[in-house]
Amino acid sequence: MILPITLYGDPVLRKVTPEIDKDYPELQSLIGxxxxxxxxxxxxxxxxxxxxxxxxxxxxxxxxLADEDPQLKDFKKALINPQIVERTGELESMEEGCLSVPGIREDVTRPGHIRIQYYDEEWNFHDETYDGFAARVIQHEYDHLDGVMFVDHCSPLRKRFLKAKLANITKGKVKASYQVRPPRR
Structure with a gap:
């Protein structure tokens, strides 16, 4: 089932998320x-x-994207209760976007290498390292679990330029090619 994507401005996007346990209701269905x-x-x-x-x-x-980056060949997973335990490597800047912030893309600087621990959907524990685009995707999604949005990484000047666009998103005045849910107050 396709779920509506929560838009920027909704309080749920700014909360630090709690861990779940194996008995979380309908977890497999939710992941699907x-x-x-x-x-x-x-x-x-x-x-x-x-x-x-x-x-x-x-x-x-x-x-x-595996043709461009062979490391991504098997890069499909659900990460439950993830914890990034190490961020290293040179800082790398790349343009990012977010499904909760449609129509905005900005350069974000992140460490190029991470080590993360998590459980998969079968509750198997993993301790893995990633670099490049895989590390970037994980850090972007991980930020969401700590109430951080990619636009928070922008400079104060860029944030000022984005202010009107972000205000429109918080009012639900945005076009997206997918189902969205305007922010709850």
Whole structure:
């Protein structure tokens, strides 16, 4: 089932998410719905707060980009209760966008290498390292779990330029090719 994507300005996008346990209701169904929603919106990642849920979960799938980056060949996963335990490497700048902030893309600087621990949908524990685009996608989605949006990484000057666009999004005045839910107050 395709879920509506929560727009910038909704309080759920600014909350630090709590961990969940194995008994979280209908977790497998939720993960499937999140993947379906992400594909429908042509995204490569989607965090639970983006579908209105304050839980520590996100999904990623960048396998479509494997021709450009072979590391992405098997880069489809659900990450439950993730914790980034290390961020290293040179800082790298790249343009990012967000399904919750349609129509805005900005350069964001992030460390090029991460180590993350998480549980998959079968509750198997993983301790993995990523670099390049995979590390970027994980950090972007992970930020959502801590109430951080990609526009928060922009300079104060860029934020001033974006102020009117962001204000329109918070009012639901935005066009998207996928189903969105205006911010709740």
């Amino acid at each position: 719905n999140m993947f379906e929603t992400m594909y429908n919106a042509e995204g490569v990642g989607l965090a639970a707060p983006q579908v209105g849920l304050n839980i520590r979960l996100f999904v990623v799938d960048a396998t479509i």
